[in-house]
Amino acid sequence: MISVAALLDYYRGAHPSWEGVSVTDVVDMTSGWETELYGFTLEYSEGSLLVSKRLVARLYPGRHAAGKAEKEFTVMGRLGEAGYPVPGVHEVETHADALGLPFMIMDWIEGHSMMDDFLGTPIEELGPHLEAFTRLFADLHRVDPALIFPESPRFEDTSGYLEMALERTARGLDEMGPPWLRPVLDWLGEHRNGVSPGRFSVLHRDFHPGNIMARPDGSHAVIDWGASSLGDPREDLMWTVLLASAFWGRPFGETILEAYQRAAGEEVRDAGFFEVAAIYRRIQDTSISFMRGAEEAGMRAGAVEQMKESLGHLHSVHGFLEERTGIRLPEFDELLGRV
Known part of the structure; x- marks a missing residue:
């Protein structure tokens, strides 16, 4: 304090x-x-x-x-x-x-977290809240990247960026581990060439209802930009879809995906590839925290205890990995069984 x-x-x-x-x-x-x-x-x-x-x-x-x-x-x-x-x-x-x-x-933003609007509300009644959420998301991906990250390299589309991102991910695996995630990284490398190019956009990288404040007048403010970067908006979207699916069930995640497509005015292609990339990130982040401590993963003291309280969603994430790729990580099962 x-x-x-x-x-x-x-x-x-x-x-x-x-x-x-x-x-x-x-x-x-x-x-x-x-x-x-x-x-x-x-x-x-x-x-x-x-x-x-x-x-x-x-x-x-x-x-x-x-x-x-x-x-x-x-x-x-x-x-x-x-x-x-x-x-x-x-x-x-x-x-x-x-x-x-x-x-x-x-x-300070007067109002409440949009999470309050989502929790306990049936999917079919989310209507205006879901529309506001996905509109904010799609609007972010329309912001000119040069205005936010003027010092970053420019890409015509995300083809070259994806190759660079996978190389960076490989270096991160070598540095931070865990080595048993290699099969997932290999899967991403093998399937990258089949991914259609996307537009280069500003990414939030943890866009969920808990990071949106709703004011009494109906306006909103998006918070928690510490992980923001440039990249393919499908990275951002499928991270959000993954978390919604893992915590609230697949139908919830699919509903967010459908609403985002309406807000963006375009179909999201190759969603499966980007969901696997999101799964990789979630498993790596949480595994490093469990094995080496929260500070090593760039998190605050006490974060690991919070993670332990939500192990169920990690079992779901692991199940989604097996559904998408056929890959099961016994070491991750063992880790979740120990914490």
Whole structure:
């Protein structure tokens, strides 16, 4: 838990022209695997201007924390400038001196998580919520990538990108393991040439209802951009479809896929290939966390315990892998049986 004193010291040092600085109502909002979140109220005066803001501090633990903080701050700022709905961002610090970890400060969004609208609602009654969710998703994939990642290489389509991405994935497997995932990577390599080209897009890489805030006026803000990158939008989509299928059942995932196609105005081709890529990512991320600890996987302390509470979805993910590829990973079964 961050302290009021630490926040006060930070603001007084970062903004010496502010007077009467106060920090109140600090609340722990942490719920996900990767970062710590704290809400607070900041008040100060600057000249004749009196300011009161409800804000959120997002703290980054684990490997590459400083880079993640700076990247997310930059990406969210550029997305906001491009007209995509994200919270406003205000401060970023890549060192741990002030609050104990690198951090970013952004606007508090009044409202509720879209997850509240999805949980417990039958698929056939999701209507407007599903439409809003997939519209936001499709709109993201229409944002000009050059506005968000101007320093990244450009691709006409995702053919060359897929080859590069698989090479990067192979290096990641050699570095981080687990080696028994090699058959899945080999399957992806063998089937890559049959994948139709897609357009190069901005990816969120963890787009789910829990990362969308719904305001009382019906507008939305998308949060959690730490993993964002460029790539094929089918990567993004099938990660979301995979998680929905694993947690809520295949019909739910298929419903999201169908709604996204309507929102995007085009058919999603080669969905199976990108689902296998998403399965690979989920199995690798969770396996590294179980075997080597949350920090090694770039997650916060306590994330592994949260993962253990949702082992059922990992058994489902493994089953989807076998359905798609015929591959079963005994080592993963053994790992899930031990944790």
